[in-house]
């Protein structure tokens with residue numbers, strides 16, 4: 218048997234497949250890679266705006282406590298349309314292509330509906346088809362099938378993860394993520410005009426940036442690429458291509474020189490809750506955060522004040538759309554007499570801004586510069602957290618853009 222062709226995974230996000238014209242451009246780009254001799258796996262998102270529309274319909278039909286399995290059945294459907302349409306266009310260009318929905322592959326996932334994880338992608342089926350002359354497999358991103366046989370989705374932005382998982386499973390030469398910007402920038406170019414495109418970024422930095430809000434790649438996709446050593450590239454589907462276009466996400470060792478801070482990330486819609494005057498005794502944190510976790514609240518930062526007379530205030534941050542759920546979880550815990558507090562304050566108008574860089578491991582003083590820059594703009598810091606390679610602060614939302622720009626300036630990120 219002839220050796221298999223080299224494999225390439227190409228992923229196209231929502232704006233890249235927003236209409237038939239764009240889909241035709243995508244087909245052309247895929248055709249270029251096919252002509253180079255690759256067997257190509259293309260992963261597509263839904264047309265831009267489609268997933269949001271579907272999520273909205275689910276909310277209207279099912280309310281806040283809808284069946285998560287039906288959410289996935291509905292919300293996954295946007296990708297089915299683009300996968301079929303792209304296959305049709307490829308076929309009309311004379312390329313042997315067909316579409317695959319997640320369950321047909323099958324992309325096997327956990328049962329965690331709306332945030333499932335990929336567990337396995339069997340390769341035999343595609344291998345046979347490629348050996349038989351198929352040139353392009355167009356895969357609907359973002360979706361899979363649970364052990365119970367129900368359709369699952371991988372969380373918002375999940376097509377990135379589909380793409381990297383296929384690249385790992387098929388040992389693809391590269392995983393190219395085509396999007397509406399031409400790479401990973403020092404911060405979201407929509408927020409700072411001074412944002413600079415990075416030629417390379419280390420996996421660890423990309424992982425932090427993604428998990429701290431830079432939605433250019435889904436966090437899980439970076440995790441997978443790091444674990445399976447997938448060569449991951451982010452590039453624009455709107456510009457003419459060259460072989461070293463975009464940003465390569467790579468090992469730290471492959472970056473010659475880098476700034477102490479690689480980038481600034483933010484999460485716009487955060488909230489802060491404070492439980493005033495809770496008992497300062499062993500077990501109180503468990504009694505508060507246990508019920509919050511059970512209610513599915515994603516608590517992020519936590520600060521506990523210094524106790525006075527055996528009582529203290531406990532503050533934590535969470536996504537703004539989880540405030541109601543969090544309130545009822547802690548009030549229920551109080552009704553069960555597991556905790557006791559005098560008051561509960563929710564601030565729904567905060568954002569989280571973070572600076573990220575592996576250089577922080579060996580450079581002191583980054584936090585001090587960050588705080589000085591914010592203070593110079595009159596921005597009050599409400600909560601701070603740090604780790605080895607990032608510092609995050611919670612601030613009033615109205616200052617978010619200003620904070621991002623101030624930090625971009627103070628760490629001179631516009632300069633290479």
Ligand code: ADP
Nearest residue numbers: 230231232396397401402404405407431432433
């Ligand atoms: P797609 O639909 O192609 O998956 P996304 O909207 O999910 O695209 O991600 C691309 C967007 O990510 C960009 O349009 C940009 O606004 C945003 N973004 C946030 N942070 C960054 C960053 N550091 N570098 C590049 N883009 C970023």
Ligand code: ASP
Nearest residue numbers: 262268359373374375376
């Ligand atoms: N269409 C899905 C979303 O909007 C998945 C993706 O685009 O990656 O979240």
Ligand code: MG
Nearest residue numbers: 230374432433
């Ligand atoms: Mg995306």
